[in-house]
Each structure stands twice: as structure tokens, then as C-alpha cells.
Amino acid sequence: MSGAALRLSGIACARGGRLLFRGVNLTLEAGGSALLRGPNGVGKSSLMRICAGLLREAAGTVERCGRIAMADERLALDMEQSLTQALSFWARIDGADTAALDRALSAMALMPLRDMPVRILSTGQRKRAALARVIASGAPVWLLDEPGNGLDDASLALLGRCVEEHLAGGGIVLAASHQPLPMRAPVTLDMTDYAAEDAA
Amino acid sequence: MRVLALLVARDLRQAWQSAGLWLPVAFLLLVASLYPFAVGPDAALLRRSGGGMLWIAALLASLLPVDRLVAPDRDAGVLDQLAARGIGEEMVVLARLVAHWLGFGPALMLATLPAAALLKLDGATVGLLELGLLIGTPALAALGLLVATLTAGLRSTGALAGLLALPLAVPLLIFGAGTLGDGSGAAFKFLGAASLLLVAITPFAGGAAIRAGRE
Numbered sequence: 001m002s003g004a005a006l007r008l009s010g011i012a013c014a015r016g017g018r019l020l021f022r023g024v025n026l027t028l029e030a031g032g033s034a035l036l037r038g039p040n041g042v043g044k045s046s047l048m049r050i051c052a053g054l055l056r057e058a059a060g061t062v063e064r065c066g067r068i069a070m071a072d073e074r075l076a077l078d079m080e081q082s083l084t085q086a087l088s089f090w091a092r093i094d095g096a097d098t099a100a101l102d103r104a105l106s107a108m109a110l111m112p113l114r115d116m117p118v119r120i121l122s123t124g125q126r127k128r129a130a131l132a133r134v135i136a137s138g139a140p141v142w143l144l145d146e147p148g149n150g151l152d153d154a155s156l157a158l159l160g161r162c163v164e165e166h167l168a169g170g171g172i173v174l175a176a177s178h179q180p181l182p183m184r185a186p187v188t189l190d191m192t193d194y195a196a197e198d199a200a
Numbered sequence: 201m202r203v204l205a206l207l208v209a210r211d212l213r214q215a216w217q218s219a220g221l222w223l224p225v226a227f228l229l230l231v232a233s234l235y236p237f238a239v240g241p242d243a244a245l246l247r248r249s250g251g252g253m254l255w256i257a258a259l260l261a262s263l264l265p266v267d268r269l270v271a272p273d274r275d276a277g278v279l280d281q282l283a284a285r286g287i288g289e290e291m292v293v294l295a296r297l298v299a300h301w302l303g304f305g306p307a308l309m310l311a312t313l314p315a316a317a318l319l320k321l322d323g324a325t326v327g328l329l330e331l332g333l334l335i336g337t338p339a340l341a342a343l344g345l346l347v348a349t350l351t352a353g354l355r356s357t358g359a360l361a362g363l364l365a366l367p368l369a370v371p372l373l374i375f376g377a378g379t380l381g382d383g384s385g386a387a388f389k390f391l392g393a394a395s396l397l398l399v400a401i402t403p404f405a406g407g408a409a410i411r412a413g414r415e
Contacts, residue, residue, distance in 0.1 A: 052284040054414055070284045074277025078210075080217055092206055093285060143284075 004030050004066035004140035004172050006051060011060035012196075013046045019196035020046060022059065026189065028172045030140070033163070033183060036176035038191030044176035047191070048072065048145045051174060066172070069094075069139035071130040071147060079119040083110060086118050087133055094137040104136035107162050109155070123150040128158075135162055142166060144175040156182055203287055204295050211299030218268055224261035224304045225311040231257040232315030243320045250319030251329055251380040257315075258308055258333060258376075259369050262340035266361045269300060269348035270410070279410055289407030297338075297345050297402055305337035325380060332379040332391060339372050339395035342402040349406035353413050368398070 005028065012022035020043040028034055036044045049055040050062060052070045077086040084101070091101045105111050108128040113121065121129065127150045134142055142163075148156055160182030163173050167184070175181055215221055235253050236246055273279050282292055309330055316326045347365045351357040371394050378387035 049280075049414075052280075053286075054280055054283055056415070067286070068284050070281065072277060072280070074275070074280070076277035076281045078214065089206070089210055090281070093203060093282070093287075 004170065005063065006065075006141055006172055006174065007061075007063040008051070009061050011047065011050060011062065012058040013043055013050060013055070014058040015043075015046060019058065021191060021194040022196050024060070024189070024194050026174075026187065028174065028187075030170040030172065031167050032187070033167055033173040033175070033185050034187035034189060035181065035183070035185035036174070036189050036191055037178065039178065042191040042195060044178075044191055045072065045145050048143050048174070048176055052143055064141065066140035067094075067137070068141045068143060069134040069137040070143040070145070071127075071134045072145040073149070075118070075126050075130055077118045077126075077129060077133075079117070081118060082115050083118055083121070083129055084114045087129065087136065090133050091136050094139070096136050096138050100138060101132075101136045104132040107135055108132040108158055124152060124155060127151055128155055131159060131162070135166075140171050142171060142173045142175075144173065144177075146177055147175055148177055148179050148181050159183075204291060204298075207282075207292060207295030208299045208302075211296050212303060215265070215299060215303040218265075221303050221307060223264050225307045227261045227264060228254070228257045228308060228311045228315055229318075231260075232318045235319065246320045247322065247325070250316070250321050251325050252377040253319065254312060254315055254329060255332075255336075255373055255377045258312075258337070259340060259373055261308060262304065262337070262344045263347075263361060263365055265300075265304070266344050266348045266351070266365075267357050269296065269345055270352040270406075271348070271357065274352045274410070274413065280414075289410045290403040293345065293349060293406035293410070294403040296406075297342055297399070300345055301338050301341040305333075305341060308337060309333050328380050332376050332388070335388065335391050335395050336372055336376045339391075339398040340369075342395075342398040343368055343372070346398070346402045346406050346409075349409040349413075352410070372398075 008024055008026040011024040013020045024047060026034055036047060038044055046055060050057050052068055087101055105114055108131055110128055110132055113125060131147060147159055151159065163183045167173060175183065232254065239245060279292065312329060312333060316329065343365055347361045350364060351361050354360065375387050375391035375394055379391060
């Protein structure tokens with residue numbers, strides 16, 4: 001995982017013809033993590049999507065070294081399949097083996113649910129499944145958009161441990177959250193600081 | 201190639217689960233069994249008009265699954281997850297095109313056999329019809345998929361999909377039905393050309409539509 005990096009310089013984002021934020025600089029090298037904070041609609045998710053290459057930045061440059069794994073509010077798992085089947089589709093796309101998937105399932109305490117159809121999982125269980133996909137992917141750069149949503153305290157602790165292990169292994173974590181997350185984040189970006197004046 | 205195969209396999213399984221595979225077949229057979237009731241049991245008339253009727257049925261059958269081709273995966277975030285992995289939208293659309301054709305092309309060609317019997321078509325016409333469908337169904341699949349990528353994210357896409365697809369489908373219908381009465385083979389060449397064009401542009405146009413839909 002060494003050599004992973006995510007570098008943002010002077011990022012601006014326009015949504016619906018309106019400048020949302022600008023001037024966001026962030027450099028994360030191997031083992032680095034950052035937390036995006038701010039109220040709803042301030043552009044946390046948009047910045048995440050820019051980092052993932054899903055949204056074009058209005059200004060600035062994004063430099064990514066290493067594969068990206070993203071967990072956002074949408075599950076992207078096939079509802080009718082069992083949890084293992086649905087996750088192993090993504091594991092195969094990511095080139096991860098079953099052992100990696102099993103490790104990720106146990107890391108998120110999903111082993112007892114592995115044969116359940118995805119559609120009957122609860123909100124928190126679905127969130128854990130999305131996080132398990134990120135863990136199993138083996139990608140060095142994790143983008144977690146509101147990873148704590150719907151998680152109970154025990155699951156939050158599991159998430160914190162996984163993030164810690166990932167960082168210790170030279171990974172990168174960028175998380176956006178409006179609630180406190182049990183992760184060490186030397187860098188905290190308050191997105192309101194970057195809000196464009198005309199957006200206020 | 202590995203990713204392409206994985207995507208095709210997944211898309212085929214999704215089509216199977218959502219009953220998208222037998223729906224066009226049932227539609228074609230339904231039209232073929234209702235048509236003689238509407239125009240009367242005159243075997244000569246049925247034989248003369250039945251082939252063209254089956255082309256119309258095939259065209260409309262290909263539009264049936266349009267609303268489940270792209271929109272559900274877009275809404276579920278599957279397309280974004282694939283893009284975040286650096287898999288091009290063109291590859292995603294190409295895989296879907298292959299899966300969509302595999303799902304409905306051969307099935308439609310099989311269903312044409314009993315349908316042709318209902319319409320009292322002779323053996324030579326059935327042969328021409330099957331050959332024409334072999335060339336034309338990839339274009340029908342491409343057209344349906346292209347419209348699905350363009351309308352994903354919009355509401356009440358059914359009617360809009362029809363409106364968008366029909367102008368592009370008219371050449372296919374003219375050349376496709378034209379192969380039945382044309383002895384020179386020119387209609388087959390035109391059908392092949394139209395089919396190649398649609399199949400070739402769909403991954404690029406569809407990929408661009410998906411990307412534009414993210415903004």
C-alpha cells in the first residue's frame with residue numbers, strides 16, 4: 001500500500017450552476033486520514049465524489065495514487081442475493097479473494113448474516129455491508145461518506161478498529177460525517193470555511 | 201476482459217431474476233395469437249402480412265425492458281461504484297449490450313417459430329425472418345439500451361423511451377420487413393449496416409449519457 005496518496009489543491013465545486021465551495025487543499029500520504037465536517041448541503045458528499053472521480057471539479061486538481069474504495073449512502077448490492085453472493089461480485093471485480101471477503105465480513109461482524117438476502121438487512125446492517133465491501137477491496141484509499149449513519153455503538157467501535165488497522169497498514173482514509181467518528185484524524189476540514197460567499 | 205465477463209454474467213442474472221427474459225417472448229406470442237383474430241383467418245392475408253407484423257412485435261418487445269436496463273443500477277449506486285474503480289462507462293454499457301442481446305435475441309428468435317406457425321408463414325419466409333432477426337436483434341438491443349441510458353434518472357420513462365426510440369427504429373423496421381419481400385439481398389445489407397452502426401455507437405453514446413447524468 002506504500003505510495004498511496006490523495007492530493008487536492010484549490011478544489012472548487014459548482015452544483016446546479018452555483019459555486020458550492022472553493023479553495024479546498026488537502027494532502028494525504030500513506031497512513032494519513034482526514035475528516036470532513038459541516039452541516040448538510042455544504043458539499044461534503046460533492047467533495048467525496050470529486051475525490052472518487054465521479055464529479056468534475058470546477059477548478060483545481062485532484063491527484064490520486066492507488067485504487068479507490070468508496071462507501072456512500074447507496075448500497076449498490078443486489079437485493080435478492082445473499083450477502084456473501086452480493087459482496088463477492090464486488091470482490092471479484094476488485095480482484096480480492098474469498099479469504100479477504102471473509103476477513104472483511106468478520107471485521108464488520110456480518111458472519112452470522114452471510115446467507116441472508118440483502119433485502120431483509122436493517123439499515124445498520126446494510127451500512128456495515130457497504131463498509132465490508134470497502135475493507136475487502138484491498139484498495140489503499142478509502143472514501144467514507146457518513147460511515148457512522150445507522151451504526152450502533154458496537155458497530156462504530158468495529159469501524160474505528162478497521163480504520164485504525166487500515167491506517168497502520170499505510171492506507172488512506174477520508175471520511176465525511178456530521179457526527180463524531182471513533183477515528184484518529186489529524187486533519188479536520190470544516191467545509192463551511194470553504195463555502196463560496198455567494199452560496200451563503 | 202475479466203471485468204467484462206463478470207459484468208455480463210451479473211447483468212444476465214439480473215435480467216433472469218427480474219423476469220426480463222420471458223417478457224418479450226410472451227409479448228411476441230401474444231401479438232401473434234391475437235393478430236389472426238383481428239384481421240380474420242384468411243390464410244393468404246396472414247401469410248402476406250404476418251412477417252411484417254412479427255417485425256413490429258419484435259421491435260416493441262425490445263422496448264419492454266427499457267426501464268430496468270440502466271435506471272435501477274444507477275439509483276442503487278452500482279454505476280458509481282464501477283466508475284470509482286476506474287471501469288469505463290463504455291465497458292459497462294458494452295457488457296450490458298451483450299447481456300441484453302443474449303437475454304432477448306435468441307429467445308425472440310425461438311419464439312418466432314411458434315408465432316410464424318400461428319400466422320401460417322411458409323418455410324422460406326420463416327427462414328428469411330430468422331436471418332433478419334439474427335442481424336436485426338443486436339440493433340434492437342442496442343437501441344433499447346441507448347434509450348435506457350438517455351432516460352435513466354427521469355420519471356415516467358416508458359412513454360419517453362418509445363418516442364426516442366421510434367425514429368431510430370424506423371430504418372430497422374423498413375429494412376427488416378423489407379428482407380421478407382426482397383429477392384436481391386439489398387435489404388439484408390442495409391439491415392446489417394443499420395445494425396452495425398447502432399451496435400457501434402451505443403457503448404460510446406450510452407457511456408457519455410451515463411457520465412452526463414452524474415452532473
